[in-house]
Amino acid sequence: MINETETINKARKLLKKSADNQHRLKYYYGPEFFLNKYINEIKSMIIREYVLFIYEEARKISLKHFNNDLNESGLTPSCKKGCSFCCSFPISVLPFESLLIEQYVKDNFSNVQKKELKRNLKNTKNRVIKEVGKIQITKSYKEKYYQKDIKCPFLNESNLCSIYDVRPLSCISYLEFINSSKCQNGNISDSAAAFLDVESAIRTIVRSGIIAYCEYHKLDSKTYLDRYTGASQNDYELLPFSVDVH
Numbered sequence: 001m002i003n004e005t006e007t008i009n010k011a012r013k014l015l016k017k018s019a020d021n022q023h024r025l026k027y028y029y030g031p032e033f034f035l036n037k038y039i040n041e042i043k044s045m046i047i048r049e050y051v052l053f054i055y056e057e058a059r060k061i062s063l064k065h066f067n068n069d070l071n072e073s074g075l076t077p078s079c080k081k082g083c084s085f086c087c088s089f090p091i092s093v094l095p096f097e098s099l100l101i102e103q104y105v106k107d108n109f110s111n112v113q114k115k116e117l118k119r120n121l122k123n124t125k126n127r128v129i130k131e132v133g134k135i136q137i138t139k140s141y142k143e144k145y146y147q148k149d150i151k152c153p154f155l156n157e158s159n160l161c162s163i164y165d166v167r168p169l170s171c172i173s174y175l176e177f178i179n180s181s182k183c184q185n186g187n188i189s190d191s192a193a194a195f196l197d198v199e200s201a202i203r204t205i206v207r208s209g210i211i212a213y214c215e216y217h218k219l220d221s222k223t224y225l226d227r228y229t230g231a232s233q234n235d236y237e238l239l240p241f242s243v244d245v246h
C-alpha cells in the first residue's frame with residue numbers, strides 16, 4: 001500500500017537531488033571538455049552530424065545520472081506500457097532532438113510507416129492550429145490542448161510510442177509515482193515530477209559542444225546555437241512542427 005504523503009515527499013527530494021546533479025554536469029562539460037575529448041569529431045564532421053553526435057553523448061551522460069538518482073530514491077514510477085495520458089499533453093521538442101528523431105525514423109520505419117507518420121504529423125498540426133491556436137507554453141494552453149484530445153502523432157494504435165528509444169526529453173523526464181490515472185485530467189499531479197533540469201542540462205552540454213566546434217573552425221557560434229538549441233524558451237516547438245520526415 002502506497003503512503004501518498006511519503007511518496008510525494010520522496011518525489012520532491014528526488015527532484016531537488018536530480019536538479020543539483022544535473023546542474024553540476026552543466027559546468028563539467030564545458031567547451032574545453034569537447035575540444036580535448038572530441039577533437040577528431042570536431043575536425044572531421046559537418047556540423048549537423050556533429051550536433052547529432054554530441055546530443056547522443058549528452059543524452060547518455062545525463063540520463064545515466066538521472067537513472068542513478070531515481071534508483072537511489074527507492075521510488076518506482078507508476079507509468080506503465082500502454083498508459084498514454086501524457087501523450088495528449090503538448091510536447092516540446094528542441095531542434096537537436098528532432099534531428100535524432102528524424103534519423104531514427106529514416107533508419108527504422110518502412111515506407112508505409114513513413115507515409116502514415118507524415119499524414120499523422122500533418123493532421124495533428126492542422127488540428128493544433130485550428131483547435132488550440134498559437135503555441136504558448138502556459139498552464140491554460142496546456143489545459144486547452146489536453147481537453148481537445150490531440151494525441152501525439154508518434155503514438156501508435158496499441159497506445160505505444162513508435163519512437164520510444166529516441167523520444168523527446170520532455171517525455172522521458174515526466175514521471176508519476178502514485179497512480180498513472182492521476183495524469184488523466186491533463187494536470188501534473190502532486191506525486192508526479194517533471195525533471196526539467198535534465199532537459200536543461202543536456203541543452204547546455206550540447207551548447208558547449210557547438211561552441212567548441214565553432215571555436216575550432218572559426219565560425220560564428222550564435223548562428224548555430226540559435227539553429228540547433230533554440231535561443232529561448234519561446235523557441236521550443238511542438239512535435240508536429242519540428243520533425244521533417246523524408
Ligand code: SF4
Pocket residue numbers: 086087088091152153154155156160161162163164167168171
Ligand atoms: S513521443 Fe512517444 S512518449 Fe512522447 S508523447 Fe509522443 S508517443 Fe508519447
